[in-house]
Structures are given as C-alpha cells and as structure tokens.
Amino acid sequence: MNTQIRLTLRTAPDLPVEAEALNPENVTGKNRAEIESLPLLVGNRRERVGDHFEVDVIEDTSTEPAHDEDSLAALLLVGDLTRFKRLGERMTAGRMVVDGPVGFHAGAHMSGGSLTLLGDAGDYLGAHIRGGKIEVRGSAGHFAGGAYRGYTHGMNGGTIIIHGNAGQMAGARMRRGLVAVRGCCGDGPGFGMKAGTVLVGGLSGVRAGAIMSRGTVILLTPPPGLLPTFLYNCTYRPPIWPLLLAAMAGTDFLLPGIGPDAMFDSYCGDLTEGGRGEILIYRSGT
C-alpha cells in the first residue's frame, strides 16, 4: 500500500517526550482515532499522540505499485521535535520521514526500513542499529551509530548517512555497517571499532580509531595527527573504495573531486589492540 500517515506537531512540549511508539509498524492499518490514541510519555505523564499532533491519514488511490519495502504505511512527522526521543526506535521495515529536528536515540536498535531526518538529530542517532538506513540532512550529536555505556559492541549493520556534522564518538564500538559523515566530526570517530566503516568528509577530532581492533576509518580531510599507535603502511588505491562509493550512490553524499580512483595513505592500528584496524586518509591532488 502507499498510504501516508502525516503527524504535524501543534506546539513543541516543554518536557522531554519518549516517543518510541512512533514508527511505521505501529501506525500501519490504524485509522486516525487509533493513531491519535498511541501513547507518549511526556515527562512522567502518559499522554496521547492526538494531544500533541494533528493526524492525517492519506490513502493512496493511485494504481502505482507499492514500493517493495512498503507493505507498511509511510510515516511523516512535521515540526520541531527536538524534545522527542526514540523516534523510529526498533523499526524493522517501512519508511519514516521527519521534517524537523529530533532528539536523542532516533532510529536506535533499527533493523530495517528507512528513516530520513530532514533536520538535525540528537545524540545516539542509530545506536545499536542492525539494519536499514538512516539519513540525516542536518547534523547529528554525539555517539552517532555508537554504543550505549557498558556495551562492548554497538551497531551491527545498516547504514547511517549524515550530510552535516557529527559529534564525538561516531561509530563507537561498531562491529558492522557504515557511518558516513559529510561534514566534520568530533573526537574519537571509530572508537573501539571491531569492524565496519566510519567515513568522515570534513575535519575530524583527535584520537580517530582509538583502541579499534578491526574495521576502517576513512578520513577525506587529513587530521592534525593520529595516535602514535597507528603506523603508516603505504599509499595506494584501496579496491574497496569504489564499492563504498557505490553503496552511497543516490544519497548525494559524494564529495566533489573524490572519485573511485582516489589514493589514500593507509595506517594500521590501534597497535594496543593488535593493529588489524586501518585508517585511510585521502591524499588530495591524486
């Protein structure tokens, strides 16, 4: 079906809102009244979606075939949702779009579907995701694609594309998947990685790849320096690079002038963890 559910925020609440009920699975097949009665935790009070959102259910009467991923309704949220946490949490399928900024934990524990955020996202965007795709047209906070405190590993699959900047610890403790940041990021991208790929287009902070045991951190802008536990290997064209570019095709992420033939300086590390991880730094002018 191509049904679209549109939730428009009336006024931004003063208290934080736990909004994990808002995902495509929970709204599919429901009428307007049923969607309005979905729960929100506003501060310490149970309230309803209908108390804060205008709900519109737009049934698609066209004869166009439904998108493959969408036996579920597409969910669109509009408004300043900065205080709304856990939007799209644990999504397994479907499409969700938020036209406005969102709070913490957006898309956390996702395993399928697509979440598109047209504004900024708070901390822990896509924490522990296992599949699906998250795309942020704005910037993200700290721990994008990262792991919660106390966990030895974080994201285990899926793709997170951030067109703006990201905070610290992007991709911390990831063990599979791709986190791509077009802008700058804070300290520690790829901290404690076990596998997967973190890509940063702009300037990154210090300690990239700290205590990584495997995986790849790709820095398209040379950082001021690397940890001393990373050693230079060589300068070459990694065969995996064109495949990573192809995987991001269609997201408008590609940086101009960096094509599939790009050369990278390769560093192995973190030597404190065996040195099987790598940092690739783009060599401009090649």
Next chain:
Amino acid sequence: MQVNNVEIEDTFAEAFSMQAARLTVTAGSEKWARHAALAATGFATSVIGCGVEAGIEGPAPNTPDGRPGLDCLFFGMSRDSLEQHLLNRIGQAIMTAPTSACFDGGLPECSNPGTLKIGGKIRYFGDGYQASKIINGRRYWRIPVMEGEFLIHEAFEVSEAVGGGNFLILAETADAALGAAEAAVEAMSAVRGVILPFPGGIVRSGSQVGSQYSFLKASTNIAFCPTLRGRVQKTVLPRGVNSVLEIVIDGLTAEKIGEATRVGILAACVPGVVRITAGNYGGRLGKYHFHLRRLLG
C-alpha cells in the same frame, strides 16, 4: 529441411547436466581484465581432459567497482569439482594478474542457485592478514598482495546448467567449413549465458566414445573423418563433403543453448556448406535433446 541450400539433418544434439558459475573479472584496464580472464579460462575445453569447461562470455554490463570487466562462465561435472577448479584458476590466474578483482557475476538466469565459498577459501592466501568488509549484505575479502590488495567476493552462485550442446558443419572444403564456423561463432557470441569452450569456439577434432585401444576412453570420430570415407563402413559423410567442423556449446539453461544453436546454424548456412548435423548417443544418456529442425522452426 534446407536453409540457404544447406540440408539440416533431422537429428538432435544430446547434452548433459553440469554445474556452472559466473565470474566477473575486473581490472584497471580492459587489457588487464582480458589477460586475467584469458588465463583463467585457458586450457578448459573439455571436462574429460581439462576438468572444467570455461570461456569468456562477454563484457560485464555492470561491475561492482565500476572498472572494466569481463564475465566468464565455468562448467564442471559436480559442485566439488567446479569449486576446486575455480579455486585453482582464481588463485593462479586471476589473483596473479595486476590490478585484478574477482566478483560473483550472479546467475539470474537460473532458479534457486546455491553458493560456493570461493573467496572464503582464497582468503587464506593472506596468511592471517586478510580482512573482510560487508557492503550491502555481501562479504568481500581483502587479501594483501605484493602489488597492493586483491578483492574477491566471499561466495559465488552455482547452479545446474547444460553442457555439450553441439552441431557439426559438413562442407565442401576446409576453408568453407572454417568460414562457416567462424560466422557461426560470431553470431553466437551475442547470446549471453553461453560459452563455446574450444579454441575460437570451434572443434576440428571431434571425438567418438571409446576406441579400439583399451587405454583410450575417446578417439577421433571416424564416421566424420573425410580421409577415412573409403575405409570406414560407418561413415556418414555424403558425397561432396571434404571437411567437418563442430561447435560445442555450454549454457546456463537449455533455452540459451537452443537460442545459440539456432543463430549459429543460421549463420553457418553459407555457400560451400553441404549439411548441418549434430552429435548424440541415441538419446539414452543426456537429459537434454536439441532437435535442429525444431530449433529452426
């Protein structure tokens, strides 16, 4: 039935089940992709003597890394045999070629293909320094080599396929036979999903099962040898035929072999060709029969 004054014999080609895989070989240039592909598909004319039958199918329409690439098809008698030959050929002929990479070309023509863990075994060449990367749900192995890095898919699709489709061109002269066969090969090269495993796609020394020598499983096909026409009672050569060439076809599906046979025969029906026929075992051995007249409609 006649096509352009060439007799089409009322007979059929008898073909067999085989196991097939498609490799997409890419490199920094078409030149090096071709070097790698030619080396990997060389000496692979017949499973009897070579263990595998292989050929270059054509340019790869899409390559995972966007570089020039060639699709190659490999046919073996069993999954185990095919796997071993792929390991040998990728390891010795593709990985050794500068700038090469090897990807699973997929088998969309086949229903329910299985998989062989090819890259997952080649990876050990990395001596523990290999690394994997999962992109879009597929695992790739990055194997450190002197030149840089060799990239290969972990798993390759494998499927039941068809081997041994054939037709024979009976001509007035050797030149006429060769000209007709070359025209057939050129026409058949446009059919995807098939390969012609013999040199240039053509067999000059077709064989018969068995021999008067106990140590030989196959020998020259005396019924089709023009220099034996007077001595061999079972000769099938009509008057005026002085040379015979055969084209052997392996394909992913029977439909593909049928199509290749059809376009090949049509292209081979040129002046100087007397008859087109095919080889079979009385229909008692092979699962697939390709009736020439039915294919030509």
